[in-house]
Amino acid sequence: TFVDQELSAAELERTFIAIKPDGVQRGLISDIIARFEKKGYKLVAIKLVHPTKDFAEKHYDDLKGRPFFNGLTDFLSSGPVVAMVPPPPPSQSMSNHTADPQVWEGQGVIKYGRKFIGATAPLASEPGTIRGDFAISVGRNIIHGSDGPETAKDEIALWFKPEEILSYKKETDKWLYE
Ligand code: UDP
Ligand code: MG
Numbered sequence: 001t002f003v004d005q006e007l008s009a010a011e012l013e014r015t016f017i018a019i020k021p022d023g024v025q026r027g028l029i030s031d032i033i034a035r036f037e038k039k040g041y042k043l044v045a046i047k048l049v050h051p052t053k054d055f056a057e058k059h060y061d062d063l064k065g066r067p068f069f070n071g072l073t074d075f076l077s078s079g080p081v082v083a084m085v086p087p088p089p090p091s092q093s094m095s096n097h098t099a100d101p102q103v104w105e106g107q108g109v110i111k112y113g114r115k116f117i118g119a120t121a122p123l124a125s126e127p128g129t130i131r132g133d134f135a136i137s138v139g140r141n142i143i144h145g146s147d148g149p150e151t152a153k154d155e156i157a158l159w160f161k162p163e164e165i166l167s168y169k170k171e172t173d174k175w176l177y178e
Helices: 002-013 021-025 029-039 053-059 069-076 109-117 130-134 149-159
Strands: 017-019 045-049 081-085 143-145
Touching (some): 021 029, 029 081, 109 143
Antiparallel strands (some): 017 081, 017 143, 045 081
């Protein structure tokens, strides 16, 4: 069916989301997961992990050399983090396309996930975004989301083994997409 084809194409657009130690400590796990879940995104991997400093440095490798790098990686490794991978639903506008995976590039959850999260500085985030609603300081902005297809791929591979990422069907898909 077209739904099968869309779901396999949609897997190309997985993003990596992490609830940072401050979000976990503040009891925001359920609020954050609820937003992605209610939008219709499907969770395919989740775990609670306490990253080491070394691991945190790998995760934020692109920010090495920035003045906040040491504090940031200390912070990310300061307590449990909820790591998760929700891929997007198939895009409605693409629902008549079938098998060309290229068609899906740039669509969906990576960009929308970033919109959901809001600006890096929570005081610059719109109300209604996760950081806008729940955070104040840039160094305590509670959530991480991949910023593009390449970082999504790298971050998913860093945080999850392939066998930890599940493929499954949701019956609600037919109520989400025409
Ligand atoms: N950060 C910080 N000070 C800054 C910029 C960033 O403490 O001046 C932290 C902040 O927690 C941010 C993280 O470093 O979420 C990663 O920075 P990035 O620019 O990738 O922001 P994000 O992608 O998380 O919005
Ligand atoms: Mg970033």
